[in-house]
Amino acid sequence: MTPLDPVAVRKIADLAKLTIPEDKLSHLTHDLENILTLVSQMDRVDTEKIAALAHPVDIIQPLRADEVTETNQRDCFQKNAPAVEAGLYIVPKFIETE
Numbered sequence: 001m002t003p004l005d006p007v008a009v010r011k012i013a014d015l016a017k018l019t020i021p022e023d024k025l026s027h028l029t030h031d032l033e034n035i036l037t038l039v040s041q042m043d044r045v046d047t048e049k050i051a052a053l054a055h056p057v058d059i060i061q062p063l064r065a066d067e068v069t070e071t072n073q074r075d076c077f078q079k080n081a082p083a084v085e086a087g088l089y090i091v092p093k094f095i096e097t098e
Contacts, residue, residue: 004033 009029013020020028074087083090 004029004036 006025006029009025009032010020078084078087078089081089
């Protein structure tokens with residue numbers, strides 16, 4: 001893994017639209033380097049024979065029946081809408097330009 005330098009951190013920050021104060025750049029570079037080193041170490045761990053876990057404790061979540069419990073009130077709600085067509089809300093076209 002190639003080490004990070006302040007120039008690379010600045011470029012990453014610019015791509016992410018972040019502003020990094022000059023006095024924090026070296027500290028942030030050091031922290032990011034430590035994080036990448038840790039990820040690299042974790043990447044080398046052999047996990048081939050380890051089963052994936054959805055939860056660390058082997059429990060079963062009781063589930064309720066998938067039943068409709070409320071009545072459809074779409075028509076009631078759409079009475080308040082300024083524009084409706086075929087059961088859909090009609091909204092004005094909006095295109096943002098820079």
